[in-house]
Each structure stands twice: as C-alpha cells, then as structure tokens.
Amino acid sequence: MSDLSENILPAAPKRTLGQRFTWLVDHFKREWQIYVMLLPVIIWFVVFLYKPMYGLQVAFKDYSIFRGVAGSPWIGFEHFQTLIYSDQFGRALKNTFMISMLSLCFGFPVPIFLALMFNEITHHVFKRTAQTIVYLPHFISTVIIAGIVITAFSPSAGIVNMVLGWFGMEPIYFLIKPEWFRPIFIGSGIWQEAGFSSIVFLAAIAGVNPSLYESAVIDGASRWQMMWKITLPSILPTIIIMLIIRIGNLLEVGFELIILLYQPATFATADVINTFIYRQGIQGAQYDLAAAAGLFNAVIAFILVMTANTIARRYSNTSLW
Amino acid sequence: MANMNLYSRGDKVFVRLNMVLITVFALLTLYPFIYIAAVSFSNGSAAAAGTVFWRPIGLTISAYDYVISEPLFWSSYKNTFIYTFGGTFVSMLIIVPGAYALSKQQLLGRRYFNLFVAFTMWFNAGLIPFFLNMRDLGLMDSYFGLIIAFACNAFNIILLRNFFEAIPKSFEEAARMDGANEFQVLWKVYLPLSKPALATIILFCMVARWNGFFWAMVLLKDEQKIPVQVYLRQVIATLSDDEEFGQSLLNQGYSVETVTAAIMVCSIIPVLIFYPFIQKYFNKGIMLGGVKE
Numbered sequence: 001m002s003d004l005s006e007n008i009l010p011a012a013p014k015r016t017l018g019q020r021f022t023w024l025v026d027h028f029k030r031e032w033q034i035y036v037m038l039l040p041v042i043i044w045f046v047v048f049l050y051k052p053m054y055g056l057q058v059a060f061k062d063y064s065i066f067r068g069v070a071g072s073p074w075i076g077f078e079h080f081q082t083l084i085y086s087d088q089f090g091r092a093l094k095n096t097f098m099i100s101m102l103s104l105c106f107g108f109p110v111p112i113f114l115a116l117m118f119n120e121i122t123h124h125v126f127k128r129t130a131q132t133i134v135y136l137p138h139f140i141s142t143v144i145i146a147g148i149v150i151t152a153f154s155p156s157a158g159i160v161n162m163v164l165g166w167f168g169m170e171p172i173y174f175l176i177k178p179e180w181f182r183p184i185f186i187g188s189g190i191w192q193e194a195g196f197s198s199i200v201f202l203a204a205i206a207g208v209n210p211s212l213y214e215s216a217v218i219d220g221a222s223r224w225q226m227m228w229k230i231t232l233p234s235i236l237p238t239i240i241i242m243l244i245i246r247i248g249n250l251l252e253v254g255f256e257l258i259i260l261l262y263q264p265a266t267f268a269t270a271d272v273i274n275t276f277i278y279r280q281g282i283q284g285a286q287y288d289l290a291a292a293a294g295l296f297n298a299v300i301a302f303i304l305v306m307t308a309n310t311i312a313r314r315y316s317n318t319s320l321w
Numbered sequence: 322m323a324n325m326n327l328y329s330r331g332d333k334v335f336v337r338l339n340m341v342l343i344t345v346f347a348l349l350t351l352y353p354f355i356y357i358a359a360v361s362f363s364n365g366s367a368a369a370a371g372t373v374f375w376r377p378i379g380l381t382i383s384a385y386d387y388v389i390s391e392p393l394f395w396s397s398y399k400n401t402f403i404y405t406f407g408g409t410f411v412s413m414l415i416i417v418p419g420a421y422a423l424s425k426q427q428l429l430g431r432r433y434f435n436l437f438v439a440f441t442m443w444f445n446a447g448l449i450p451f452f453l454n455m456r457d458l459g460l461m462d463s464y465f466g467l468i469i470a471f472a473c474n475a476f477n478i479i480l481l482r483n484f485f486e487a488i489p490k491s492f493e494e495a496a497r498m499d500g501a502n503e504f505q506v507l508w509k510v511y512l513p514l515s516k517p518a519l520a521t522i523i524l525f526c527m528v529a530r531w532n533g534f535f536w537a538m539v540l541l542k543d544e545q546k547i548p549v550q551v552y553l554r555q556v557i558a559t560l561s562d563d564e565e566f567g568q569s570l571l572n573q574g575y576s577v578e579t580v581t582a583a584i585m586v587c588s589i590i591p592v593l594i595f596y597p598f599i600q601k602y603f604n605k606g607i608m609l610g611g612v613k614e
Contacts, residue, residue: 027429033503034422038434041419044473045438052446052454069453114346120339132600133347136354139592141532143550144585147557148353151360157371157578159356195350223332256535260554274448281449282539294447302444 115201134195248308
C-alpha cells in the first residue's frame with residue numbers, strides 16, 4: 001500500500017445500486033474490525049446518554065413510576081409554569097448565576113497570577129516543591145473538602161473561630177449564616193482549583209518566543225516590565241479562551257460541594273438549580289418537575305456553550321473541540 | 322530563562338517578593354491538610370474545644386483505633402479500590418478501541434459518529450432522566466451499575482482520538498505488511514506510541530472514580546457497597562447530628578472531629594502515595610487536552 005492511497009478517503013463510488021452494494025459488502029468484509037471496536041462506544045452512548053434524552057419527556061408528563069416514562073400521560077408545559085411561579089426555582093436560578101459570576105470574578109484571575117509568579121521563579125527545587133503543593137488539592141475528594149470546611153469553621157472546635165477568639169471576637173456559626181455561604185464556597189473552590197488551573201497558563205507561557213525576552217533584556221527591561229509587557233500579552237489568547245469556556249459553563253457550579261455544605265438555614269444564598277433538582281427529584285421523588293428544571297438548565301447551558309464556541313472560533317483558529 | 326546573571330537589583334527584589342508570595346500561597350494550600358492531620362492525632366476533648374492549631378494536642382491514635390475497628394470503614398475502603406481500578410479498566414476497554422476506530426479515515430460515517438459523541442458534551446439530559454434510566458435498567462445498588470454507567474465520556478474519547486490521529490500512518494505500515502489486523506495494530510503500534518495520552522486518561526478516570534461520591538450516594542443503598550467517600554459523608558452527618566453519640570465518643574478519648582479527621586487522613590493517604598507518580602504527566606496531559614475542556 002503506498003502512502004498516497006492511504007491518505008485518500010474511500011471514494012464514495014458513483015455507481016449503480018448493485019455496484020454500490022458490492023462495494024459496501026467488500027468494505028465491511030475488509031474493515032469489519034474497526035466497526036467492532038466502535039460498537040461498545042456506540043452502545044454505551046445510546047444506553048447511558050441518549051436514552052436519558054428520550055427520558056427527558058417526563059418534563060412534559062405527569063410521571064408515575066408504575067406507568068413508566070412512555071406510559072405516563074402528557075400534560076404539556078404545566079411543570080414549567082409551576083417552576084416559573086415557584087419562589088424556590090427563581091431563587092435557585094438567581095443563586096446559580098450569582099455563585100458562578102462571583103467565582104468567575106474572584107477565582108478566574110488567581111491561576112493567571114500564580115502562573116505569572118511561578119514563571120519568575122528560577123530556583124528549580126523551590127518551584128517544583130511549590131507546584132507539587134498547590135496542585136495537590138485538585139486530587140482531593142469533594143467530601144474531604146467539605147469535611148475540612150465543616151471542621152475548620154465549626155463554632156466550637158474550628159480553627160477559624162479560634163483565631164477570631166484571639167482577637168476577642170465571639171464565635172460565629174459560619175455554616176448556618178446565609179451571608180457566609182458564598183465566601184466560604186468560593187474560597188474553598190479557589191483553594192482547590194487555583195493551583196491546578198495555573199498549569200494551562202504555565203504551558204502557554206512556556207510557548208512564548210524566547211527571542212522576545214532576549215531583545216527586551218538588551219533594551220534594559222526589568223523582570224517586572226517583561227512580565228507585564230511580554231508574558232501577559234503573549235498568553236492573552238489562552239486567557240480569553242479559558243474565559244470563554246468558563247462563561248460557556250456558567251451554570252456548572254460545583255453542586256456536589258453545595259449539597260455537602262448547605263443547610264435549610266443557608267438555602268437562601270446556597271440553593272442552586274442542581275441542588276434544587278436533587279432535592280425535588282431524587283430526595284422528594286417529584287421526578288417530572290425536577291426533570292423540567294433540568295431541561296431548562298440544559299437548554300440554557302447548550303445555548304451558552306454554543307455561543308462560547310462560536311465566539312472562540314471567531315476569535316482564534318483553535319476551536320474548543 | 323538563560324539571562325540569570327543579568328538581573329538588576331530591582332529584579333532581585335522582585336524575584337524575592339515572588340518567592341515570598343508563592344510560599345505564602347503554598348503554605349495556605351498545605352495548611353488545611355496539616356490541620357486535619359493534627360486534629361486526627363489529637364485528644365478528643367482538645368479537638369472538640371477547638372484548641373488544635375497546627376500540631377496535635379494530647380497526642381493519641383485513639384481516633385484511628387476507632388476507625389480501623391469499624392467494619393464499614395474497611396468494606397468502603399475496599400469498595401473504593403474496586404470502583405477506582407475496576408472502573409478505570411472498564412473505561413479503557415471501551416474508550417481505547419472506540420477512539421482508535423473514530424481516528425480511522427476508512428470508517429464510514431466517521432463525521433456522524435464523531436458528532437454523535439461530541440454532541441453529549443454540549444447537551445446533557447440531566448440528573449433526573451439519568452437517574453430514572455438507571456432505575457429502569459435495574460442498575461441501582463450494584464457494583465456493575467456504578468462502574469459501567471460512568472465508564473465513558475466524550476471528552477476522553479476525543480482527547481485520545483486526536484492523539485491517535487496525529488500518529489503518522491507510516492508507523493503502522495510495517496505491521497500491516499506482516500499481516501497484522503486492526504486489533505494488533507492498535508495493541509502493538511498505537512498503544513506504545515500513546516503512553517502519555519493513555520497515562521493522562523487513566524489519571525483522569527482514576528481521580529474521578531476515587532473522588533466521586535454523588536452518584537455513589539444516590540445509586541447505592543446497600544451499605545456494603547458504598548465507597549469510602551460516601552461512608553465519610555455518612556459519618557460526618559450522623560456524628561454531627563447525634564449529640565448523645567458525640568458525648569459517648571468524648572468519654573472514650575476521641576470526638577466527632579478527631580474521628581472524621583482520621584477518616585479523611587486515611588482517604589487522602591493513597592492519593593499522596595500515587596501523587597508523585599502521576600505528577601509528571603500533568604503538563605503533558607493538560608497540553609494534550611489543550612483548551613478542549
């Protein structure tokens with residue numbers, strides 16, 4: 001087989017139906033193995049991702065467990081109307097956007113600064129050690145993060161109240177105070193992910209043309225100037241792409257951590273769409289209503305992701321997928 | 322950068338300041354771990370009173386004694402290993418051949434198959450239809466159900482497919498001349514050339530499995546099948562709600578805080594052991610994924 005024939009697609013032959021059929025039979029005889037390899041993926045996607053999409057119809061149905069997804073009667077948009085008029089869903093929607101926007105504002109710049117700072121460190125052992133430490137929390141389970149938060153912010157046993165005590169302050173029961181939920185949640189998110197997220201920016205910095213720095217040094221630029229005038233502008237495309245991805249995933253707040261940390265007392269600021277779905281659907285068995293909330297969520301997420309991808313494609317040649 | 326000796330005095334101050342800031346950040350990152358470890362080795366009443374700062378107060382291993390005497394701790398720990406290694410193995414069985422097939426130009430309808438996979442990254446049916454589907458399939462409360470239901474995802478397939486596509490065709494020609502079939506080409510040519518990509522995906526799968534708790538909590542009712550993360554959640558929930566039980570713990574030299582801290586330490590240890598091995602793949606892996614997140 002020559003290189004040339006390898007690179008040419010199996011030409012869709014414009015022949016008669018009979019010839020086409022023999023060509024197909026021939027093709028499958030020769031290439032059946034790759035179809036066998038593909039089969040498990042296709043089955044898996046159909047069973048675990050596409051079949052639930054078919055099951056989304058419960059959002060428009062009066063679902064009963066006994067009748068099943070297909071047998072339950074249609075009721076149209078009733079669940080969506082219920083959701084729109086429900087205070088809880090409105091609150092969840094507002095909280096989702098608030099938490100995402102706040103973590104975007106406070107969380108997004110941190111890894112960029114970390115990467116810029118790491119880049120200035122020339123001491124190898126120091127750099128490696130520090131990187132090893134700051135990447136670590138990424139690999140820790142949400143339950144552990146929640147456990148640490150609960151222990152550290154406990155009113156009687158926690159380190160945070162102990163430190164407040166040094167300054168003569170009364171202990172605060174942080175986890176039942178709605179005004180403290182978001183700072184704690186966003187702070188623990190930054191603690192867990194900022195280090196690991198800096199890898200992308202470090203990789204972008206590694207790709208900056210070294211001759212830029214060389215000529216800057218000849219011109220007498222300081223490290224500080226080079227950081228702001230060369231490194232930061234050079235990684236701007238990466239920063240913008242990452243920002244677009246974040247905006248595309250705006251609805252994806254870490255609801256697992258919220259489930260572990262929130263309490264009825266903090267629902268006012270903590271309850272997001274996915275925790276609402278979990279409570280109504282899985283805990284409360286109101287599957288149809290919760291599925292409607294999920295569909296609402298999925299449609300907005302789809303629009304956001306698509307918009308983000310279109311913008312990214314227009315902005316740079318690298319599409320997101 | 323190579324121009325180290327060209328640093329001016331201002332640069333040196335700048336670099337020092339940087340090191341100080343990084344050190345502060347690293348210590349802040351590390352501190353919660355130290356704190357939890359210190360609590361776990363502390364005397365129960367000291368921990369409950371909130372006097373532990375960075376070192377154990379009244380050094381004792383009684384919390385660990387309590388934890389290792391709990392049969393549920395051991396069974397959940399074992400289960401976590403089953404889900405992590407079994408799950409990753411099943412994932413690779415599905416993802417690797419699939420990604421290989423999708424990378425092949427001769428695959429008819431390749432465009433549509435790729436779209437079929439990629440679409441699930443943009444649109445997801447959500448928690449409830451997935452949950453109902455699991456129930457309809459009879460996969461609740463089973464090891465197999467939890468393993469198979471999270472075996473695959475579009476991101477990993479696309480990541481590996483892109484890597485396979487970048488391997489020059491000339492590599493497989495010799496094998497094909499010798500009459501190798503697709504499976505042999507994949508096994509003998511592609512896999513050895515794809516170690517960084519495979520390591521990355523194995524890493525992603527294992528981390529997700531080790532840390533996963535939400536679906537394990539939702540799908541598993543049988544206590545004997547829960548992973549350690551779900552067990553930990555149960556312990557935190559029951560210990561902090563049941564004051565009487567908390568008091569009885571205190572009388573035995575440990576407390577709610579020391580016991581939960583001890584379980585957390587036990588659950589972090591395997592991660593710490595594996596961590597140095599996986600760390601070298603971070604940079605490569607993230608670059609493979611590029612911005613395709």
